[in-house]
Amino acid sequence: MLQQKSKKRRTKSEDRKIFLVLSSLFPLLSSFLVIGLVACGGSQSQVATKTPSETPSPGEKESNLTFSDVTLEQADEVGRPVWKVRAKKAKYTKEKQIGEAETPYGELYQDGKVVYQVQAQTADIAQDGKQLFLKGKIIATDPRNGVVLQGNELEWRPKEDLLIVRNQLNGTHKQLQAIAQEARVTTRSERVEFSGGVVANSLEPQMQMRTEHLIWRIKEEKLIGDRPVQMDRYKNNQITDRGRGDAAEVNMKTKIATIKKNAQIELLDPPVQIASNSMTWNLNTETVTTNSPVRVFHRAENLLVTAKGGEMKIPQKTVYLTGNVYGVGQRRQSLKSNTLTWYLDNQLVEAQGNVLYRQVDPPFAFTGEKASGNLQAETIVVTGGSSGNKVVTEIIPQEGKVKSQ
Numbered sequence: 001m002l003q004q005k006s007k008k009r010r011t012k013s014e015d016r017k018i019f020l021v022l023s024s025l026f027p028l029l030s031s032f033l034v035i036g037l038v039a040c041g042g043s044q045s046q047v048a049t050k051t052p053s054e055t056p057s058p059g060e061k062e063s064n065l066t067f068s069d070v071t072l073e074q075a076d077e078v079g080r081p082v083w084k085v086r087a088k089k090a091k092y093t094k095e096k097q098i099g100e101a102e103t104p105y106g107e108l109y110q111d112g113k114v115v116y117q118v119q120a121q122t123a124d125i126a127q128d129g130k131q132l133f134l135k136g137k138i139i140a141t142d143p144r145n146g147v148v149l150q151g152n153e154l155e156w157r158p159k160e161d162l163l164i165v166r167n168q169l170n171g172t173h174k175q176l177q178a179i180a181q182e183a184r185v186t187t188r189s190e191r192v193e194f195s196g197g198v199v200a201n202s203l204e205p206q207m208q209m210r211t212e213h214l215i216w217r218i219k220e221e222k223l224i225g226d227r228p229v230q231m232d233r234y235k236n237n238q239i240t241d242r243g244r245g246d247a248a249e250v251n252m253k254t255k256i257a258t259i260k261k262n263a264q265i266e267l268l269d270p271p272v273q274i275a276s277n278s279m280t281w282n283l284n285t286e287t288v289t290t291n292s293p294v295r296v297f298h299r300a301e302n303l304l305v306t307a308k309g310g311e312m313k314i315p316q317k318t319v320y321l322t323g324n325v326y327g328v329g330q331r332r333q334s335l336k337s338n339t340l341t342w343y344l345d346n347q348l349v350e351a352q353g354n355v356l357y358r359q360v361d362p363p364f365a366f367t368g369e370k371a372s373g374n375l376q377a378e379t380i381v382v383t384g385g386s387s388g389n390k391v392v393t394e395i396i397p398q399e400g401k402v403k404s405q
Contacts, residue, residue, distance in 0.1 A: 171183060
């Protein structure tokens, strides 16, 4: 009887000890588990962990726990996952609601499918049922198209279909490499918006774009700059041409760039500047075309030609201008015509239709149907054309005007 009573007393004592241990751990465990148990609008969260590896003393200001093999999961209203994050170890601070995780790896879901894979060496993780936050050296990869975004902060808002990677952003892809302050990704449309000191390098064609805001439509293979943008065209890693405008669009599939609003293209050889309100730049054939009023300026020859439209073939160094063509040289000699072909290599021009050539010193003018020669050297030959029209010469003395024909 005495032995049985002593056994009962020992059992009650043991039970009391177990109860005290569990009651002391329960608040800390529950404080960690609250990370994943917050539900919003019917959404579900889960946290799977192993037993904490260390227990804080009661006098600590912040309650810290370290867990091994942590998994954070969040589901939407219909039970589809929106994120899963696993970590080898994670520390949880109750006051900050942040888990410091070692080697975390996560998957971000949209419509039940993985849209980005996330990893880091270490990261601070926070979630509130609606959004997931990671801080650290983050690498986010889109398994569908191979886009890789690296930065120090990541924010995932599944209901908005918005992934944000910011702070020293670096993006890489087989078509493009970009640096910026921030990237905002809409995962369904596979659209990336870079902002803040954007420098984007296209591998094919070899080109660099610099702007403050750049939209990348990955499926369409298009880059869209809706703010002032500068573009450098490279050949053998050397800059050959430069473009700029208030807006631009580059189709990386067709290798055609469209520059709008105060568009300019500058060639280094020959030193020519083309300016218009809108231009199409074929980076593959190296051809520039415009249907808007255009201005072509040869810096070395100080020769300016304007027209209603035109085309320039860069490899051939030839400019074709149409509609109310007007060229003026350094000594104010001028040539007007309906069309003009300008060979930049030897500075020869060929003009057709309602030709008017005028010189200042000596002062005279020719009119005809065709003209050819060197405008800068003032050696122009004007002819009447195949219709038999006569050439009209106008000599302008200082005190009068004499016409002959």
